[in-house]
Every structure is written in structure tokens, then in C-alpha cells.
Amino acid sequence: MAKIISIHSFRGGTGKSNITANLATMTARAGYRVGIVDTDIQSPGIHVPFGLDDTKIKYTLNDYLWGRCNLEAATYDVSSVFTTRQKTGWFNNNKGKIYLIPSSIKTNEISKIIREGYDARLLNDGFRHLTQQLKLDYLFIDTHPGINEETLLSVIISDVLIVILRPDKQDYQGTAVTIDVARKLEVPKMLLVVNKVLTSINTEALRSQVQKNYNTPVAGILPVCEEMFQLASSDIFCLRYPEHPWTKTVSVIAQQLTDNKPATKTFSFR
Numbered sequence: 001m002a003k004i005i006s007i008h009s010f011r012g013g014t015g016k017s018n019i020t021a022n023l024a025t026m027t028a029r030a031g032y033r034v035g036i037v038d039t040d041i042q043s044p045g046i047h048v049p050f051g052l053d054d055t056k057i058k059y060t061l062n063d064y065l066w067g068r069c070n071l072e073a074a075t076y077d078v079s080s081v082f083t084t085r086q087k088t089g090w091f092n093n094n095k096g097k098i099y100l101i102p103s104s105i106k107t108n109e110i111s112k113i114i115r116e117g118y119d120a121r122l123l124n125d126g127f128r129h130l131t132q133q134l135k136l137d138y139l140f141i142d143t144h145p146g147i148n149e150e151t152l153l154s155v156i157i158s159d160v161l162i163v164i165l166r167p168d169k170q171d172y173q174g175t176a177v178t179i180d181v182a183r184k185l186e187v188p189k190m191l192l193v194v195n196k197v198l199t200s201i202n203t204e205a206l207r208s209q210v211q212k213n214y215n216t217p218v219a220g221i222l223p224v225c226e227e228m229f230q231l232a233s234s235d236i237f238c239l240r241y242p243e244h245p246w247t248k249t250v251s252v253i254a255q256q257l258t259d260n261k262p263a264t265k266t267f268s269f270r
């Protein structure tokens with residue numbers, strides 16, 4: 001049974017897509033079969049660090065939601081991100097796999113889905129079927145910021161909800177809203193990740209402050225870094241900078257996700 005992990009933040013630009021891509025990569029590197037779904041239908045992007053070329057994408061999540069294909073047809077094996085790293089010793093020498101379901105980047109398709117909406121229950125059906133077909137151990141869901149229909153659905157079906165925040169007052173306030181919603185929806189496990197933290201900050205003081213404020217464990221505190229700006233989502237950070245402190249903390253967060261395998265909750269909520 002796949003464990004569902006949703007990555008969310010109340011505000012945009014906190015690092016959700018990059019953190020999702022890197023957590024999924026680290027999990028696959030540990031030998032697991034991993035899926036990633038881009039449910040940020042309004043502003044998709046997680047296909048970018050995986051180098052999935054738009055021209056090679058025939059079907060997307062949108063096509064599935066419009067009944068034009070099944071979800072497998074919109075699924076792309078991006079495990080090749082490992083093969084280019086063979087010399088670094090970071091290659092995937094075991095059964096780990098990464099499958100990505102992108103959302104459409106075409107303007108007319110984004111506006112159509114925003115205008116007309118879709119049946120959100122199809123997401124649950126599709127995820128359940130796909131995890132069985134591909135024998136996934138983990139399914140990562142990259143979400144749109146704020147509270148909307150996809151967010152609520154992904155929160156409901158999650159075994160783990162990771163809420164990302166920056167050390168910023170606007171993020172602090174919005175995170176409280178997200179946590180409140182997640183508690184009401186009874187997510188089995190919730191973890192906070194603080195990203196874009198200045199390296200000069202006392203991380204232990206920040207950790208205990210955030211944990212206390214939200215009464216939720218902090219899985220990791222990630223530094224703001226120039227290398228991430230330079231990379232500009234053109235690659236998977238952990239593979240490019242395996243010794244970087246950001247990578248080491250992501251690795252610690254990934255271990256917290258895999259520690260409790262198997263899943264605590266079955267993947268069906270109907």
C-alpha cells in the first residue's frame with residue numbers, strides 16, 4: 001500500500017516543488033518506487049527540475065481529468081535523473097524508480113480547467129489505481145498554495161502532510177490556517193519544514209519556537225542558498241550538490257518519511 005505524502009504551503013514560492021522533487025529523489029535513491037503528481041494545475045512546474053521536455057509530454061493530468069486518457073498514459077518515468085550521475089556514486093543501483101505525472105503547461109488548457117473545473121474525485125480514483133499498477137511505495141503530491149479543492153483532497157488522502165514555511169510573518173499566519181484545516185481533516189501525521197532560513201540564524205531556537213507555536217514537529221530547517229538560485233530549478237539539487245547542507249537536511253527529512261513504512265492508513269477514503 002503506497003504512503004501518500006502531500007507537500008503544501010499556505011503562501012506561494014516557499015520551495016514546495018523543489019523540496020518535493022528532492023524528497024522524492026532521495027526516497028527513490030533509498031530503493032523505493034516513488035510517484036510524483038503535480039496537482040498545481042494553475043501554475044505547474046515540478047517537471048522542470050526533472051528535465052521533462054514539454055515536447056515529450058503527450059498526455060498530462062489535465063487530459064486524465066477530462067477523460068482523454070488513463071493516468072498511466074500521463075505518467076513519465078524520470079528515473080534517468082540517476083543514470084547521468086553514475087560517476088558521482090549517486091547513481092540508482094537498486095530498484096528505486098521515479099514516475100512523474102505533470103500538469104499541462106499550455107495556456108488554453110490551464111484556463112479551461114480553471115474556468116470549467118473538474119471532478120476532484122477522479123484524482124483519488126486515479127491515484128489509487130496508479131499506485132497499484134506501478135506498485136508504488138510512496139506517492140508525493142506537489143500542491144498549489146493556499147486552500148482550494150485540490151489541497152483539501154490531497155490533505156484528506158494523505159498519510160503525511162508536510163507544510164513548508166519561510167521565516168516570514170505572512171507565512172506564520174497562513175501556516176496556522178493550513179494546520180488548523182489539516183487537524184480538522186484528521187491527517188495522521190503532520191510535519192513542518194522551514195525553508196529559506198538565513199545561515200546566521202540559531203536553528204535550534206527557531207525549531208523550538210516553531211514547534212511550540214504550532215504544536216507540530218519540525219522535520220527540518222533548510223538554509224537559503226545561492227546555489228539554489230543559481231540552479232534555478234534546472235536540476236535536482238541533491239544530485240547536483242550531494243554534500244551541501246540543504247541536501248543533508250533533505251536527507252534527514254526523507255528518512256523521517258520512510259521510517260514508519262508500511263503506511264499507517266489505507267489508500268481509500270470513500
Ligand SMILES: Nc1ncnc2c1ncn2[C@@H]1O[C@H](COP(=O)(O)OP(=O)(O)OP(=O)(O)O)[C@@H](O)[C@H]1O
Binds near residue numbers: 011015016019040197
Ligand atoms: N533554500 C532555498 N534557497 C534559495 N532559493 C530557494 C530555496 N528553496 C527554493 N528556492 C527558490 O525559490 C523559488 C520557488 O521555489 P519553488 O518553485 O520550489 O516553490 P513553490 O513553493 O513550489 O512555488 P509555487 O507556490 O509558485 O508553486 C525557486 O526559484 C527556487 O529555486
Ligand SMILES: [Mg+2]
Binds near residue numbers: 143
Ligand atoms: Mg510549485
